[in-house]
Amino acid sequence: xxxxxxxxxxxxxxxxxxNSLDAGATNISxxxxxxxxKSVTVxxxxxxxxxxxxYMAIQPHATSKIFEAEDLESISTLGFRGEALASIxxxxxxxxxxxxxxxxxxxxxTVKGGEVVDKGDCALSVGTSINVSSLFxxxxxRFKFLKxxxxxxxxxxxxxxxxMLSNPHISxxxxxxxxxxxxxxGTGLLDTVYSVxxxxxxxxLISVSFEEKHHKITGYIARxxxxxxxxxxxxQTFIVNGRIFEDDTLSSVIQNAYGERLMKRTFPIAVIDxxxxxxxxxxNV
Ligand code: ADP
Ligand code: MG
Numbered sequence: 001x002x003x004x005x006x007x008x009x010x011x012x013x014x015x016x017x018x019n020s021l022d023a024g025a026t027n028i029s030x031x032x033x034x035x036x037x038k039s040v041t042v043x044x045x046x047x048x049x050x051x052x053x054x055y056m057a058i059q060p061h062a063t064s065k066i067f068e069a070e071d072l073e074s075i076s077t078l079g080f081r082g083e084a085l086a087s088i089x090x091x092x093x094x095x096x097x098x099x100x101x102x103x104x105x106x107x108x109x110t111v112k113g114g115e116v117v118d119k120g121d122c123a124l125s126v127g128t129s130i131n132v133s134s135l136f137x138x139x140x141x142r143f144k145f146l147k148x149x150x151x152x153x154x155x156x157x158x159x160x161x162x163x164m165l166s167n168p169h170i171s172x173x174x175x176x177x178x179x180x181x182x183x184x185x186g187t188g189l190l191d192t193v194y195s196v197x198x199x200x201x202x203x204x205l206i207s208v209s210f211e212e213k214h215h216k217i218t219g220y221i222a223r224x225x226x227x228x229x230x231x232x233x234x235x236q237t238f239i240v241n242g243r244i245f246e247d248d249t250l251s252s253v254i255q256n257a258y259g260e261r262l263m264k265r266t267f268p269i270a271v272i273d274x275x276x277x278x279x280x281x282x283x284n285v
Contacts, residue, residue, distance in 0.1 A: 006145055008135070009036025010155040015084035016130055017163055020044035021170070023128065026186065029173040030160055035152030037135055037143075045127040048100040051107045054119075057096065058111055060086040085130075090114050091142070093134040099124045113138050157181065158234070161196045162244045165237050165271055168192040193220050193271060197228075197235070201269060204228035208272065216275040221254070222268035224261035235269040240281055 013036055020028045023046025031041040049057055060083050088094055089111040099106035106124035110117050136142045146152060153176060160174045164184055171186030184195035194202040204226035210217040222228030233251050237244065254270055255262065262268065
């Protein structure tokens with residue numbers, strides 16, 4: 001499916017980080033090279049993978065979660081996206097290193113084109129490290145469906161920023177071509193807002209806090225006429241129950257609330273975190 005190839009490095013980086021979150025990680029490091037086309041590495045301090053399960057994890061049927069999940073809520077929180085690792089190992093070289101939290105030793109497997117080509121012991125503290133390289137080595141025609149390295153990089157960066165903002169109690173570290181791009185302490189939204197937007201912008205954000213029967217809304221929005229008001233909506237981030245979503249209605253509400261305080265075609269940076277009963281969420285959103 002060509003749509004699945006589009007932004008492959010971004011989508012697969014997303015899958016890897018989701019897996020780290022599913023594993024209960026509180027520390028996640030992401031390293032990409034050449035927009036993630038050359039390599040993507042995600043290292044976490046989650047519960048790790050038992051040796052036997054390393055082989056299971058790359059099988060297409062590794063996901064039984066959807067059959068266990070009783071309702072939409074559990075599906076959404078179990079992080080079911082299905083067969084991410086299986087689809088990556090088919091088209092790239094993948095090294096999975098992991099130390100299970102009950103184990104004294106770490107193991108690795110190297111998988112290429114779906115086959116295990118190497119395995120053994122390695123040194124690692126509890127958690128998992130997954131490195132994806134040689135993308136599309138066996139199907140080079142697929143490269144033409146990717147964006148340029150800069151385009152892929154921009155998408156991965158936006159993705160990681162979204163992960164940071166929607167998981168402000170997790171500490172992330174994100175590096176591009178060996179250079180540290182962002183890092184937060186995992187101590188809450190304010191710290192994360194500084195990491196994502198930089199000090200100059202974050203200083204011009206005002207905190208938002210509102211609560212009524214079913215909704216608790218917190219976040220940060222731009223002070224008018226400052227550099228926290230920008231030329232596009234891409235830096236407006238909406239989170240409902242821990243998940244990022246996009247919604248033009250909410251953007252319009254914000255735009256209208258500022259009214260005359262905004263110059264034409266400018267948009268306030270905003271991070272709006274909504275917590276509400278799951279059954280009141282329109283799942284299409
Ligand atoms: P899914 O997440 O839908 O089960 P994946 O292909 O993403 O499918 O992952 C397969 C399995 O590999 C996961 O269910 C999990 O058991 C294991 N796994 C993958 N990444 C990690 C990780 N970072 N930490 C612990 N376990 C992991
Ligand atoms: Mg997964």
